[in-house]
Amino acid sequence: MHPLIVRAQTTSSGRPISEALELLLRHYLPSMGADRRWLLSRYRILDVARKVVGVGSVGTRCWVMYLQGKDVDDPLFLQVKEAQPSVLSAYAASLVLNDN
Secondary structure, three states: OOOOOOOOOOOOOOHHHHHHHHHHHHHHHHHHOOHHHHHHHEEEEEEEEEEOOHHHOOOOEEEEEEEOOOOOOOOEEEEEOOOOOOOOOOHHHHHHHHHO
C-alpha cells in the first residue's frame, strides 16, 4: 500500500513546492474576505507534503501545508486542492436559465 502523504521537493517543472504554494497563496489572498485574508497573511509556510486524495478527486493535485503564525504555539494546517468544474455545473446553469 502506498503512503497517503508523501514528501515532494519540486513541481514537475522543477520549482520548489513551497515556493509554488507561496505564490499560489499570494494570488489567492485577494479573492478572500478581508477577515480571512488578514488572518492568513499572518502565517508563513514551514513545510508541505503531497496528499493522495479520494475517488472524486483522482488526477488532481492536493497538498497539505504546515504554516506558523507569531510563534511555534500558533500553527495552522491547510489542505490545498486543485479545483475542477463540477460535473453538475452544466445542469445547474440550465436550471437557472430555465427558471426565468
